[in-house]
Amino acid sequence: MLFYTLRRLLYLIPVTICVTVLVASLMHFIPGDPVDKILDEFASAEQRAELRSQLGLDKPLPVKIISYFKGVLSLDFGNSISNGRPVLELVSERALATVELAILAVLISILISIPLGCISALKADTPTDYLATLFSLIGVSMPNFWLGPLLIIFFSLYLGIFPVSGRDGFMSYILPAVTLGASLAAILSRMTRTAMVEQLQSEYVKTAYSKGLSKWRVVFIHVLRNASVPIVTIIGLQFGVLLTGAIITEKIFDWPGLGDLMIQAIGERDFPIIQGLVFIFSMTYLIINLATDLLYAWIDPRIKLQ
């Protein structure tokens, strides 16, 4: 397991490098000059050339990439083109907001989907199951950009319970977390149901009942654990996606997260921020995937990681 973990950690490096180089190369071809964004049209050609040189934009692409990675080794991700602040500072002031929201969204989706999926599996092909399926369909069909404003209108404006937007106090977390967690809950509940139905047909379940174990113990201690490998996969993948910023939700709820920063950077052609975020996102995603794989081994000791 240790060897497996170390090997996977080593794989992080070439994958992250490849992703960053690819994105840096693509950005080279994006139309729009960041110098135009900074200087207005009164600036002379000499001033433009000088700024381009100061920002290193006149260097060839391979030179830019190499000097970027040299900086990364000393944790220097460069400075923002538009406001001059270090990229790492900008990311660190927003990272916590994204992490908090992602964790809460995943928790909400687990709290809804696991019990719902279990009940749906236990009551398969009954009105309860159909109701749960309907919930899943609705959850998956509702896009964030529709659900978010709907929740604002009902819970913030009409009922006045939650603030409309912003990150200010515990109550401000609920609506954005529910918006993010709703579709994940729908997918997870279906996955839970399918996995549970398959497990409930196993022989060990009959053995457990015949030994006199209660229904709840059999379902939630034994069956759910065996069914949880695909569930953990989905949770892991989705958590990685959420950590890299929920752009639409962050915009609707003015959430000062990394997705918002990325969109801003793309609009302003702020290449250091884009590159820095891509680097961090790819590392995060790979680490989450590794953690998910390690979790399999813990959940099901029969799984051997090689």
Added chain:
Amino acid sequence: MPYGCVFLGYLLQWLSEFLAKTNPEHNTQEELKMSIQPIKKLSMHFLWVMSIILLPACQQCQSNQQSSKNTDILRVAWDSMPKSLDPRFGNDAHSFYLSDLIHCSLIEFNEAGDTTAGLASKWTWTTPTMLSVNLKQNITFASGKKVTAHDVKATYDFFKRTDLKKISPLAGAYKKIKEIKVIDDHKIEFHLSEPEISFVTNLIVGILKKEQANVESLKPETLDHCGAFKLKKIGVNDIHLSKNTKFNLHTPPAISEINIKIVKDESTRLAKLKKGELDIVQNTISLDQMKTIEKNKSLSVTKGPGLNTVYFGFNFKDKLMSNSKARKAIAHAIHKNQLIKHILNDYAEPAHSLILKKSSFYAEHQRHDYDLSVAKKLVQELKKDNVDLKFKIKTSTNKTQVIIAKAIAKQLTEVGFTVKVESLEWGKFMDDIKKGLAQTWIGRWVGYKDPDIFRYVFLSEMAPPNGGNRGFYQNPQLDQLLKDASKTIDLESRVAKYSEIQKIVQKELPYVFLWHTANYAVHRKNVVGFTLYADGRYSSLKQANKN
């Protein structure tokens, strides 16, 4: 809300009983009871948990209501963060708006957009290249230090420095400054390398203390302000200002604090206004919402003229658009009044020049009003000459701009053109225009204060990347007039020159001037004293208050 939880708890119990009864597995009452029991327990637990969670929600509600009633704080929404809190670096609109609130500058602008005295009490062009400025006395920074001519010199000298790690984006506006001379503590002279009459309108940089103005990189929290407010706290998505008690340039502000919240989504801005989490939103709510907002009992709408011109631009490098008959046909085919009425809800007035009608430099020599018969006749002539009438209108992804572009395309199709609309991300849109890849586009010039804008927009040398002549229009006669006008100090001569300039522009049609959009603000009814400034600034926050 706790009542809602009770209701929800009982609803869950009823639902569980209903589902249990309909389950064919439950044959006896005992089996039914056994299956319902856990769900009943679960729903009661849910009831208690939700009540505990939602109790703080009730407290939050009350706190929200209290903060909306807090009459000492004005909460304003902007759609983006200022690029820089240092007045020497911010060249976007929000940086200027913020600088206007926290710094003092030599020149200010009144509600109509006309130059007025700020820190400068008087300014005179002693020669065409020398501007003499007298400063008001006893004006202080927040620290108590008096503002002198040395501070002004240090602030503007910053733009001439060549040793900076990163040049200021504002440097271009001051490239003609040859030297700044301090005559005494309250008199200063700007010596230019060549005449530039519009230079006065550029004297809007927030003045910094001499000791700070020499430092390249300043932390916003350390800035010493001479404006009406000072920076209290800067967050990721908000800026808090507090009253500068040492402010003595004008009447001290009525409000103690201003919270500027960055709210990027338009629906969210409106929702926050309705709920009372915001007090003022200016110009960043779509005009199609205005009719609904006007009926809202807790909101008021204030409307006023804006210093901007929306135009339909032509690329003179394009074969069709360099044809004057085509441009005239397009001008006559666009029904501006219809577009203003149905898309902009009358929040605009038709434009016939780059500058507003109320400007003393405005002149009207020729109009190309909507006239379908003239437009069709011109198109017929173009068809006889075998001119290809297909073209594209490029626009940004702004919702209203796209609707306007499509409406114009429809109007042009009716007279015989074949038009497609292409909406592009902002960076790509501007890039295409500057590279001459857009045949036509819909654009906007905002916040200009001086008719020298004509030189910036139509002078041949100002073609991209050197300036704003995005249509690559060339006219030697116009070029000479524009250069002469920018150097003319005498007002009467200037007016005459700009009249000639507008005569040529209105005849040649490098643009179809569409309209001047109104400024508007939606605010809570308890906000008083907030008025609109034509260039969109928030100067009236200095006098605004809450009942």
